[in-house]
Amino acid sequence: MNDRAMRLIDQYLExxxxxxxxxxxxxxxxxxxxxxxxxxxxxxxxxxxxxALMAIERMGEPQxxxxxxxxxxxxxxxxxxxxxxxxxxxxxxxxxxxxxxVLGTLVAAQVxxxxxxxxxxxxxxxxVVLCVLAVLSILEQRHIIEVxxxxxxxxxxxxxxxxxxxxxxxxxRTSAVMDVVGGVVISALLLHPxxxxxxxxxxxxxxxxxxxxxxxxxSVGLVFLWAGENTTSLIVEGAVGIAxxxxxxxxxxxxxxxxxxxLYQNGxxxxxxxxxxLATAGPGPDVLLWKWVFVISVxxxxxxxxxxxxxxxxxxxxxxxRGLWWRRLNNGPNVAL
Numbered sequence: 419m420n421d422r423a424m425r426l427i428d429q430y431l432e433x434x435x436x437x438x439x440x441x442x443x444x445x446x447x448x449x450x451x452x453x454x455x456x457x458x459x460x461x462x463x464x465x466x467x468x469x470a471l472m473a474i475e476r477m478g479e480p481q482x483x484x485x486x487x488x489x490x491x492x493x494x495x496x497x498x499x500x501x502x503x504x505x506x507x508x509x510x511x512x513x514x515x516x517x518x519x520v521l522g523t524l525v526a527a528q529v530x531x532x533x534x535x536x537x538x539x540x541x542x543x544x545x546v547v548l549c550v551l552a553v554l555s556i557l558e559q560r561h562i563i564e565v566x567x568x569x570x571x572x573x574x575x576x577x578x579x580x581x582x583x584x585x586x587x588x589x590x591r592t593s594a595v596m597d598v599v600g601g602v603v604i605s606a607l608l609l610h611p612x613x614x615x616x617x618x619x620x621x622x623x624x625x626x627x628x629x630x631x632x633x634x635x636x637s638v639g640l641v642f643l644w645a646g647e648n649t650t651s652l653i654v655e656g657a658v659g660i661a662x663x664x665x666x667x668x669x670x671x672x673x674x675x676x677x678x679x680x681l682y683q684n685g686x687x688x689x690x691x692x693x694x695x696l697a698t699a700g701p702g703p704d705v706l707l708w709k710w711v712f713v714i715s716v717x718x719x720x721x722x723x724x725x726x727x728x729x730x731x732x733x734x735x736x737x738x739x740r741g742l743w744w745r746r747l748n749n750g751p752n753v754a755l
Contacts (some may be wrong), residue, residue, distance in 0.1 A: 423470035427453045429475045436576045436583060438483035443712055453477060507582030514587070514726045522719030524532070525667045526711045586727060589655075594642040600637030605629045615689065621675035627665060635656050649742045652732040659725030663718045669713040674706035 430453070431446050438445065443552075453473050454465065461469030477483060508547070546549050607613055617625070637659050641651045665718065669675075678689040 420465050420467060420470075421751065423457060423465045423467045426467060427457070430477070430480070432482050432580075433480035436480055436580050437501070437690060444714055448481070449477070474606070494629045501579075504579040504582055507583070507586055508579055510730065511585035511727075512573070512584045514730075515722060518719040518723035518726065521644070521663070521722045522715035525670055525718045526669075526715040529670055529711050546755070586731060588647045589642050591643060594639040597639030598636045600688075601632040601634075601639065605632045605636075616676045616678045616680070618677045620672045621645050624665070624672070628669075630666060631658060645743075647731075648744045649732045649735045649740060652728040652735070656725040656728035656732065659721040659723075659728065662720055662721035665726065666714050666717045666721065670711060672685075674710045677707070 425451060431450055434449065435446060449557045456473035456476065462683070483656050500706040516680070534557075608629055612623070614622065634654075638651060638655045638658055641654070645651065676692055679692050680687045681690045692706075
């Protein structure tokens with residue numbers, strides 16, 4: 419089987435995927451099988467780049483192919499029906515990302531009000547306006563943008579629409595494994611006596627809460643590894659994300675969490691006061707505050723983003739009648755348990 423021919427087919431299917439709902443693997447698998455069979459028929463039993471391109475051209479434009487599967491009419495208001503779902507996804511992702519960044523900035527502004535004099539409602543309003551203008555601009559220019567030389571290549575318009583789909587994609591097994599390993603390893607480090615002596619007394623008060631959230635995150639990762647993405651796992655992960663953001667918004671006020679660091683001196687590891695060390699041999703303790711504010715603002719933004727997306731997807735699945743618990747088997751159909 420020709421590798422370039424298969425790449426053309428897969429690239430075309432990625433274009434179709436852009437216009438489909440989130441759960442569409444079965445339909446894409448059917449299309450792939452049909453394209454391979456058609457390319458073999460055209461190529462007299464052999465799949466070549468030429469036969470693959472001809473099969474793709476006979477299949478039709480990606481928007482029309484997706485509309486045959488998911489469409490309910492020709493237009494929804496001023497928007498062609500094949501663009502409705504990806505545009506909604508794009509707008510949702512842009513607005514959610516903007517809101518997550520705003521939340522991270524607002525938390526940072528609590529500690530650095532003179533440096534970050536922000537107004538939450540004003541920033542959110544501008545984010546929403548910019549997102550709407552961006553989508554309207556894309557709609558207006560779509561006919562100009564969609565000039566192409568290869569029927570299997572994504573247009574720029576489709577690449578932009580794909581931002582929404584990528585933002586709503588399912589958690590990968592690699593990401594789930596990282597959640598499990600990261601939660602367990604960081605929890606073990608926070609509870610290790612030799613490392614706890616490095617922490618400030620005020621931060622030690624919050625260590626049990628932080629460990630509980632990290633272990634909850636690891637547990638959610640295990641659920642994703644076993645059952646994949648379903649309504650319950652999304653709700654639980656969203657709740658963990660909210661807990662992470664709330665705890666981070668409190669931790670930002672306690673300052674840098676480590677009071678001492680280990681230094682290797684004269685053949686032994688000794689504890690050294692970090693503040694005194696920076697005051698004599700570094701840029702000063704203020705750099706720790708800036709680093710801490712940056713880390714916490716990123717955590718708040720990332721956790722908020724994850725919670726918003728997870729809870730929105732859970733609501734979509736419930737509206738589709740999937741129930742609270744279902745399992746995807748080998749990328750095949752969803753099986754209710």
